[in-house]
Amino acid sequence: MDTKDLEILHLVQSNMRLTAEAIGQDVGLSPPAVQKRLQKLRASGVIEKEIAVLSPGKLGREMTIIVEVILERENRAHLDAFKRKMRKAPCVQQCYYTTGEGDFFLILTVKDIQEYEAFTQEYFFDESNISRFKTAVVMDRVKVSLDVL
Structure with a gap:
């Protein structure tokens, strides 16, 4: 994991609905590069689950x-x-x-x-x-x- 991965994780933990294009603009990567990194983060278990946070x-x-x-x-x-x-x-x-x-x-x-x-x-x-x-x-x-x- 490098600083780009950490930047991506920082963004998606507060809004998993961000597009690869939006994330890429923020972190300086192409959308395909963002998607590839997200796939690796999911496969390795760093991203455990993608959920909706509901208001009790x-x-x-x-x-x-x-x-x-x-x-x-x-x-x-x-x-x-x-x-x-x-x-x-x-x-x-x-x-x-x-x-x-x-x-x-x-x-x-x-x-x-x-x-x-x-x-x-x-x-x-x-x-x-x-x-x-x-x-x-x-x-x-x-x-x-x-x-x-």
Whole structure:
């Protein structure tokens, strides 16, 4: 990867709909050269996914909740089981396996506190390996980004 690749990545991470022509003008490359570089960045896994970022509030997902989860047992089978459940849980946007006191941190979007309560019943209270969890309700989305560069 060189500086041109980094410049391309900087542009596309904020707007994947930019044309190869527009990117080429900004970085000083021809459109075919930009397309070739983008193909290599996708094939190598640098570009993992091209997605639309949706507004949770406009889709009725008014609440964002951050949850710290502490497991009772941390062997591989229990960790993998929890990871699988979180990958399948529709309201979980992000799930991080972490060091420190908490084993996992989750970012959820829910329509209301009742939906979050139902989530806790299904994934925490009905799960024997959850030691405890701490909940923080987001008051303001100050910055939301997946930008790396």
